[in-house]
Amino acid sequence: MAPGAEAFEGEARAAFAGVAQRLGLAGPGGGEGDRYLAVVTYAGSGVTYKAVLGLWQGDVEIHVCRRTAVTECKVGIEGLAVSAGVVDRRGRVSFDARSLRRLRRSLAGQVRYVALVHPLVSGDPDEALSLMRAAGAREWRRPAVG
Template sequence: MAPGAEAFHGEARAAFAEVARRLGLDGPGGGEGDRHLAVATYTGSGVTYKAVLGLWQGDVEIHVCRTTPLTECKVGIEGLAVTAGVVDRRGGVSFGARSLRQLRRSLAGQVRYVELVHPLVSGDPDRALSLMRAAGAREWRRPAVS
């Protein structure tokens, strides 16, 4: 099992602190965590980063999310970084979180990718969504508001 939700939130806060300040991200916010997941969110410039810890699986991944009036789009940080060309190949970051040491290492590497992709996914939503789709993002229509 992975470190608990409380430890995760402390580590996510520490990993994001400097980058969130520089990029103007608000957070950490809570997320849709449950007994299987812990989520910390950072939001700014039209993009949301969700750090998600699988409490039973012992893995952590940062998801990049954009919302438009009609859709929601989400993609993993490593695939986005590779597609954007800011890193050469997959496998440059860790996703393990079975110990505090692994969690810290994984978060540090993935937060570095956040810093690299942020200029490409913040700002113009059409450009950001095109890049996210090219990286294999999952996208779904938002429910109509009546």
């Protein structure tokens, strides 16, 4: 079983501290956590990063989310980093969070990927969405407002 939600929030804050400041990301914020997931968010320049801890599975993954007027797109950080060409292949970052030490290592590696992909996903929305789609992002239409 993974560390608890409180420990996760502190570790996510520590892992994101320098990168959030350099990239101008606001956070940490909460997310749609429940008894199975803990979620910490950082956002800026039109991009939201959701660090998600599976409390029962013992895994952690950062999701990259981008909204437009009509769609919302979400993709895992490793797939995005590979598609963007900032890393050469999958398997270079850990997702294991079955102990505090493993959680720290996994968050640190994934946050490094955030720093690498942020310039590519925070710019032109069409280019960002194209890159995210190439990485296998899930995309759905946002409800019409009005």
